[in-house]
Amino acid sequence: MQITVNGSTHQLDVDEDMPLLWALRDELNMTGTKFGCGKGLCGACTIHLDGQAVRSCLTPVSAAVGKSITTIEGLSKDGKHPLQKAWIEHGVPQCGYCQCGQIMSAAALLARNASPSDTEIDNAMSGNLCRCGTYPRIKIAIKSAASQSAAFYNADRTAEEATS
Numbered sequence: 315m316q317i318t319v320n321g322s323t324h325q326l327d328v329d330e331d332m333p334l335l336w337a338l339r340d341e342l343n344m345t346g347t348k349f350g351c352g353k354g355l356c357g358a359c360t361i362h363l364d365g366q367a368v369r370s371c372l373t374p375v376s377a378a379v380g381k382s383i384t385t386i387e388g389l390s391k392d393g394k395h396p397l398q399k400a401w402i403e404h405g406v407p408q409c410g411y412c413q414c415g416q417i418m419s420a421a422a423l424l425a426r427n428a429s430p431s432d433t434e435i436d437n438a439m440s441g442n443l444c445r446c447g448t449y450p451r452i453k454i455a456i457k458s459a460a461s462q463s464a465a466f467y468n469a470d471r472t473a474e475e476a477t478s
């Protein structure tokens with residue numbers, strides 16, 4: 315099977331039912347995506363599939379063939395996604411384990427809604443658990459990033475158009 319991760323194609327010789335999380339971590343050595351519960355309950359393994367936030371522990375590799383996979387390693391070319399900057403600015407992580415999944419869920423939200431309400435943020439983030447309790451700082455950081463994200467995505471599009 316061939317899958318595309320962060321713009322690069324990879325050939326995998328694995329069972330088509332293998333969870334995408336295993337393929338990313340064990341086959342491709344992309345360990346930014348974390349294993350938490352393995353049952354779709356914690357959100358630690360969140361990635362994007364064609365721009366949608368999905369749980370990679372529940373997604374078979376076969377479901378990702380022909381689609382665009384984005385992991386935390388590919389969220390931005392240079393670590394300057396507004397969420398990444400806001401996470402640093404507001405000192406969000408404690409142990410850090412859940413944070414890649416948190417950022418990927420938040421990024422999918424801002425990609426479709428650059429100015430989410432409190433309720434929309436709560437709904438989008440409700441499936442991502444944090445045993446350290448960083449929820450208040452996560453929300454502050456998302457709001458901070460949201461104020462910049464429209465400009466970020468427009469700038470990104472402009473850059474892509476300029477190089478295409």
Ligand code: FES
Pocket residue numbers: 348349350351352353354355356357358359360369370371372
């Ligand atoms: S590891 Fe996938 S949701 Fe918990």
Ligand code: FES
Pocket residue numbers: 407408409410411412413443444445446447448
């Ligand atoms: S920062 Fe430790 S689990 Fe969220």
